[in-house]
Amino acid sequence: MYTAEKRFARLKVYLMCLTMVAASLLLEGCFAQANSPNIDSAYAFSVLKKQCDFGPRPMGVAAHTATRDYLYSELGKYASAVELQNFSRKVGSRNYALSNIVAHFGASKSPGILLCAHWDTRPIADQELESADKKKAISGANDGASGVAVLVALAKVFHDNAPQVPVSIALFDGEDFGPTGDDMYIGSTYFAKHMNRRAYKYGILLDMVGDSKLEIYREGNSEDSAKQVTDNIWQTAAKLGFGSTFRDSVKYTISDDHLPLIEAGLPCADVIDFDYAYWHTLKDTVDKCSPESLRIVGKTIAEVVYSERTTSQTH
Numbered sequence: 580m581y582t583a584e585k586r587f588a589r590l591k592v593y594l595m596c597l598t599m600v601a602a603s604l605l606l607e608g609c610f611a612q613a614n615s616p617n618i619d620s621a622y623a624f625s626v627l628k629k630q631c632d633f634g635p636r637p638m639g640v641a642a643h644t645a646t647r648d649y650l651y652s653e654l655g656k657y658a659s660a661v662e663l664q665n666f667s668r669k670v671g672s673r674n675y676a677l678s679n680i681v682a683h684f685g686a687s688k689s690p691g692i693l694l695c696a697h698w699d700t701r702p703i704a705d706q707e708l709e710s711a712d713k714k715k716a717i718s719g720a721n722d723g724a725s726g727v728a729v730l731v732a733l734a735k736v737f738h739d740n741a742p743q744v745p746v747s748i749a750l751f752d753g754e755d756f757g758p759t760g761d762d763m764y765i766g767s768t769y770f771a772k773h774m775n776r777r778a779y780k781y782g783i784l785l786d787m788v789g790d791s792k793l794e795i796y797r798e799g800n801s802e803d804s805a806k807q808v809t810d811n812i813w814q815t816a817a818k819l820g821f822g823s824t825f826r827d828s829v830k831y832t833i834s835d836d837h838l839p840l841i842e843a844g845l846p847c848a849d850v851i852d853f854d855y856a857y858w859h860t861l862k863d864t865v866d867k868c869s870p871e872s873l874r875i876v877g878k879t880i881a882e883v884v885y886s887e888r889t890t891s892q893t894h
């Protein structure tokens with residue numbers, strides 16, 4: 580039997596298919612340049628806020644331990660393996676317990692990409708004007724929590740869509756203890772000393788990437804030591820339409836967790852917005868940060884990661 584009704588049903592199916600093809604072509608047209616899945620910016624922001632809810636998180640306080648346990652458990656949800664690199668450091672007369680949190684994703688074939696951020700916060704607000712305020716510990720919403728938040732959100736992305744190259748996320752402890760450089764970058768220095776250099780092609784450090792008025796300039800040490808990496812990041816950001824956030828010129832030269840890695844022979848780029856009025860003050864709080872800033876940085880790094888192919892496939 581071949582009725583008019585059936586013909587109409589066929590026509591409807593045909594039109595539906597046509598619409599789907601047109602829609603997918605349109606989507607492909609819009610996102611032809613993106614290779615990476617989207618980042619859940621609401622989740623990223625919740626990870627930023629959760630860290631701040633613990634309170635200031637410098638070495639030696641209870642909030643430090645609680646934050647470490649939270650991040651270890653959160654990364655454990657997504658990683659194929661997560662480890663705590665525990666060690667200690669004597670500062671003055673006190674011995675402090677520190678932990679780097681290191682999570683691994685994707686294929687095991689080396690070399691992969693190292694993504695990192697520091698999870699501790701500054702124990703003193705040394706950029707405050709009043710001497711009483713200077714002695715207080717900062718919340719570290721941007722300086723600490725923001726880089727970690729992007730990386731934990733990326734961990735979820737890597738879990739749901741395995742990248743072609745192995746990726747490790749290292750959350751460093753003891754970056755901001757201080758007050759001087761003698762007692763800073765403690766976790767990254769420890770990590771660099773113990774890492775298998777051949778496991779990584781390069782590293783990307785995220786620090787202070789949550790400012791709601793985000794402007795990230797190229798950083799001098801990264802330009803000198805990891806030019807290919809910075810070019811890749813800034814070109815990728817421009818391709819994604821983030822050129823007004825990732826400004827294509829050098830503005831600052833900064834001592835940060837990338838230096839111990841560079842010294843150990845690993846090119847590492849520091850992605851940092853140093854134009855932050857609340858840096859090392861008590862006003863570095865959640866309300867100064869935005870989910871959109873975390874999304875822009877997360878999407879750019881995801882695009883860099885998912886554009887990487889294993890060496891054997893590029894031959």
Ligand SMILES: [Zn+2]
Pocket residue numbers: 701722755859
């Ligand atoms: Zn700091």
